[in-house]
Amino acid sequence: MKINVRLFARLREQLGDSVQCECPEGATVAALTDQLASRGDNWAQLKSQEILCAVNQQQVSGEHRLADNDEVAFFPPVTGG
């Protein structure tokens, strides 16, 4: 299935705005994170405890199961206000 990955703040600067991924059916966020982290270099930081993840604009944990065409965003802790 096709997953649209989006990146924000320092992750966006280091890794790019977005990337398309192909994931096996029923893959979890944790599996997608592993897949992206295996690209090496700066991608490994996606596995850091502090990095947050949202699927279709709702924050989720690693066990969340992905569906075809999901939008998955990775970002550092927020600092607005």
Next chain:
Amino acid sequence: MMKSPFSPRSQADSRVISVQKEDFDVAALYQALQQNPSSGAVVTFTGLVRDLNLGTAVNALFIEHYPGMTERALSDIVEQAKQRWPINDVAVVHRVGRLEVNQQIVFVGVNSAHRQAAFDACEFIMDYLKTSAPFWKKELSDQGEQWLEQRESDRVASKRWS
């Protein structure tokens, strides 16, 4: 250019949520919050760009957000505040893009029958916004550019409401 997203209201209990590049007019936002006849109190907060952060002289900030999710997160926060306190109208405005020192970043305004609910709800919305709405600040100084880290004090401030 000043922009007030708070349009005249025809019904009670309105909510304004705006993420925008343009500056906002606090007087106009306040006046809209003042119009509710069942409100005896209006509490507002305005956040500004400060010239010094953790010892670094700051020239400007750049604020990034996640369009769509940001508005949704702000709506959720306002909804939680409405469920916890007897408040009437709420306005939340947050700017994005490059902001110079002393410029306005964020506005939260709440009205209610009595002041305590408005004070508490305003503080709750700011505390939750800081820890759960997807905005990121980058500091621009003579030393270069630096993304800000989330502060422990902000996490503590947010947790005290749970």
